[in-house]
Amino acid sequence: MEKKIYFIEPVFEAKYWGGQALKERYGYTPDLPNIAIAYHVIALPQHNLDNTVKETGEKLSEFYKNHRELFGCNREDFPIRMGSGNKVKQISIQLHPNDEYCLQHEGERGKFECGIFVQGDRDHLAIRGHNAKTREEFRELVETEQWDKLFRVVTIKKGQYTYGPQGTLHGSPYAPTEEETDMVELGFETNSDITYRLYDWGRNMPNRPLHIEKVIDTVNIPDDQNMGVDIVEKDVDGCKVAYFIDKPGIFTAFRIRVDECGTFERKEFMFLFCIDGEAEINGTKIKKGETIFVPCDFGALTIKGKVELGGMTYRNL
Structure with a gap:
């Protein structure tokens, strides 16, 4: 696939x-x-x-x-x-x-x-x-x-x-x-x-x-x-990232905020929900209220736009 x-x-x-x-x-x-x-x-x-x-x-x-x-x-x-x-x-x-x-x-x-x-x-x-x-x-x-x-x-x-x-x-x-x-x-x-x-x-x-x-x-x-x-945010490659829970065998939950352009990467699969704004992520446009799935080992995401995303993944025990 x-x-x-x-x-x-x-x-x-x-x-x-x-x-x-x-x-x-x-x-x-x-x-x-x-x-x-x-x-x-x-x-x-x-x-x-x-x-x-x-x-x-x-x-x-x-x-x-x-x-x-x-x-x-x-x-x-x-x-x-x-x-x-x-x-x-x-x-x-x-x-x-x-x-x-x-x-x-x-x-x-x-x-x-x-x-x-x-x-x-x-x-x-x-x-x-x-x-x-x-x-x-x-x-x-x-x-x-x-x-x-x-x-x-x-x-x-x-x-x-x-x-x-x-x-x-x-x-x-x-x-x-x-x-x-x-x-x-x-x-x-x-x-x-x-x-x-x-x-x-x-x-x-x-x-x-x-x-x-x-x-x-x-x-x-x-x-x-x-x-x-x-909530504690950290600046990572143009993204303001806050992690809420990051526990193997339970889930990882986070928020990403981008003002203009940022890069974000995880090796695990991800679901990203657009809380606010809109963006282009590796050529795919996403707007407020939409959700995307990013497969594991996908590589870096380039996020262009003013956007706030809620994200989830799962780490194996």
């Missing part, structure tokens, strides 16, 4: 809490009441979430299986996902279980995630972790519904990114204010869609079940250190 740049077509999902900001920001036009999540990279056919590779017409899950030489990845299952989210309602308090538990009970891996705000970035409150010291104390606070005592509310500051290992309790402590409904978060995650809800603010919606016992079984104990993390 030719080692060239391929375009990845997005997949959209409407949810109870989704808004209109993704349609407005990127000009997406799906026949949906809202876009809660635009998946730029996902390969979960069992959940009907699978991108299409524009040049071949293959689903991304098939493209990965059929052209492994383009990835150089030792995982049988496709390892990563990336998507933009916009919420206008309060989301549930939830977690994503670890790989061991998830594989045993759900038949797929758990989800590790981090995210940056690409629109409407401002100081805001978030639930990140909890205040229980033992699993017994966690259970007691849940059963007695002492949510204010249990949930750990932190301030995520403007310019920070969020970091969520598997088993991290997280969610919204309040419904977004009117000005906060324009916030767009770009999420970098392992390729899973398993979520356990602990508390849904009394909504009791049939399509949003709670998983209280599973949360108690899988929540990290203790979990009182998770905070927003400052």
